Amino acid sequence: MAWNEPGGGKQNDPWSGGGRGGGGDKGGGKNQGPPDLDEALKKFQDKINRMLGGRGKRGGGGKGSGGGGRRNSFTLPGLLLVVAAAIWAASGFYLVDQSERGVVLRFGKYLETVTPGLHWNPPLIDDVRMVNVTRVRSLTQTQSMLTRDENIVEVEISAQYQVANPRDYVLNVRDPELSIDNSLDSALRHVVGGTEMIDILTSGREILGSSVASRLQSYQEAYGTGIRLQTINIESTSAPEPVIDAFDDVIRAREDRQRTINEAMAYANAIIPEAQGRAQRLIERGQGYRESVVAEAQGAANRFNSLLVEYQQSPELMRERLYLDAVSEVMGRTEKVLLDVDESSPVMYLPLDQLRSGSGSGSRSSEDDSLSDNEVDAELLERIRSQQQNSSSSGTSSGLRREGR
Secondary structure: OOOOOOOOOOOOOOOOOOOOOOOHHHHHOOOOOOOOHHHHHHHHHHHHHHHOOOOOOOOOOOOOOOOOOOOOOOHHHHHHHHHHHHHHHHOOEEEEOOOEEEEEEEOOEEEEEEOOEEEEOOOOOEEEEEEEOOOOEEEEEEEEEEOOOOOEEEEEEEEEEEEOOHHHHHHOOOOHHHHHHHHHHHHHHHHHHOOOHHHHHOOOHHHHHHHHHHHHHHHHHHHOOOEEEEEEEEEEEEOOHHHHHHHHHHHHHHHHHHHHHHHHHHHHHHHHHHHHHHHHHHHHHHHHHHHHHHHHHHHHHHHHHHHHHHHHHOHHHHHHHHHHHHHHHHHOOOOOOOOOOOOOOOOOOOOHHHHHHHOOOOOOOOHHHHHHHHHHHHHHHHHHHHHHHHHHHHOOOOOOOOOOO
């Protein structure tokens, strides 16, 4: 028999409440549809109540017959504590970026400085303050101030800086940005107050920037702000509006003066090396002449000393030799020829050296002329030899006249 067919005693409805909670046959014939959602929700609530120590309904009929149990008063607070602890622990995780450093304070006291990465600190106990240490921060000021010569100038200055020590940046100064702003103003006024106006407007701007940078950095180190100064730029310096045209004229005149000085220096650099080269050449020439004269004099002295030694050994021979050397030197520079011949036998002299030199550039003479020249030379030499033999045999003094003996 099917479960939903009428008749008979016990119903076989699988969704009926029969056999559960004391319903019996009373509820078996009336509940033949699908399960009731309200009943399922009530069952779930009963389970929750029993878990929390409450009293739940039993049975599918009307009256509940369950007995009351003792409620556990610590179950709900414990569950709430567990959930709160989980939320508290999860909220303690944080991530530090690569460009940042985290300054950890525990109950307001410095604990540590954390590096980039994932970290955990107990919430409500530790306070983590992130500081960017790679970003270059900038600050710009435009101030009117008094110079040493009691003039007013307007200076626009900019500063770039980074955080070098995150701990000092967070803890030592309440407002580091305001501190460096005031420090820059103080350093600029101190340096400008000790400089004349014309220097600030013209060539002293670089010195002004370096002086302000060194003073500002010393201020930051004294305050312990943890800031490292990068650069200081003097953007502009100008005079007050009523006299700005006059100062522009002064600046242009200084620029013209400097340009003229540079041109003169360039000309001097081109002329001076050339003059120095000529002077050095003259000096070296003089030194060479001096050395040559000294060497020649030393050579003459050495030659004289050598001749003196030879003269002391054989005076007659040395006098004869010196005489011949002197005569050959003197006669070699003249065109006259002296021949020691007998008066009764005249000799014809031909200037053969001049003839040969004259005929060197043109055509040569004929063979007959050359033979006659050779015959004349041979005859002349033969006469000179015979006369020298006669003079040596007779012992006469008909030789060459010697001068200086």
